[in-house]
Amino acid sequence: MNTRAWIVFLDESGVSLLPQIRRTYSPRGRTPLLRHRLNWKRASMAGALGYHSTDPDRGARLCFHLKPGSYDTAGLIEVLEQMKVFYRGERVVLVWDGLSAHWSRAMRAWVAEQDWLTMERLPAYAPELNPVELLWSSLKKRELANLAGDHLADVADATEQGIHRINNNPQLPWSFLTHTGLTIHPPHPPNLRKKFSRSSLSDH
DSSP: OSSSEEEEEEEEEEEESSOOOOOOOOOOOOOOOOOOOOOOEEEEEEEEEESSSSOOOOOOOOEEEESSSOHHHHHHHHEEEEEHHHHHTEEEEEEOOGGGGGSOOHHHHHHTTTTTTEEEOOTOGGGGTTTHHHHHHHHHHHTTBOOOSHHHHHHHHHHHHHHHHHHHTHHHHHHHHHHHHHHOOSSSSSOOOOOOOOOOOOOO
């Protein structure tokens, strides 16, 4: 493993027009109701959270991708192509789980041609070691909680607001990283805020 590189954790999660039910408050005797269209349209999110292995003062970096449907190898390669631009060709050690699309023949062949990228595999059944899981939890407890949107674009907008919230709080990305047991010195360097992009969503 190249030690002078960005250590980047990547994970995917799904959202749909069905609301993420979370505890809420209402006046006594008035049970809150969520009205939605029983629409099962889904989108998938990919989040990549990284820090520099030898220079944490460069900050934690968060990038994000959202698309209708689900990710396959081709879709994930598109995400990694955007990550290459995001990190401006600097060396990256990508850490993710054993999902088949992560380690498919096509993915390994593509990575073999990338001189900036190395892949490492998380242990099986250990989601607590991936800090991006905490990113999903934060979004689903805040911006996506009890959201009954009419279109996938509503979910996309709420998710984007959540990413902005997290990027605007320098402590949050580092708290996600250190919660996994990583030892980073200094423990809370200034966060390096970066713009992110998402793929276009259409309600079709």
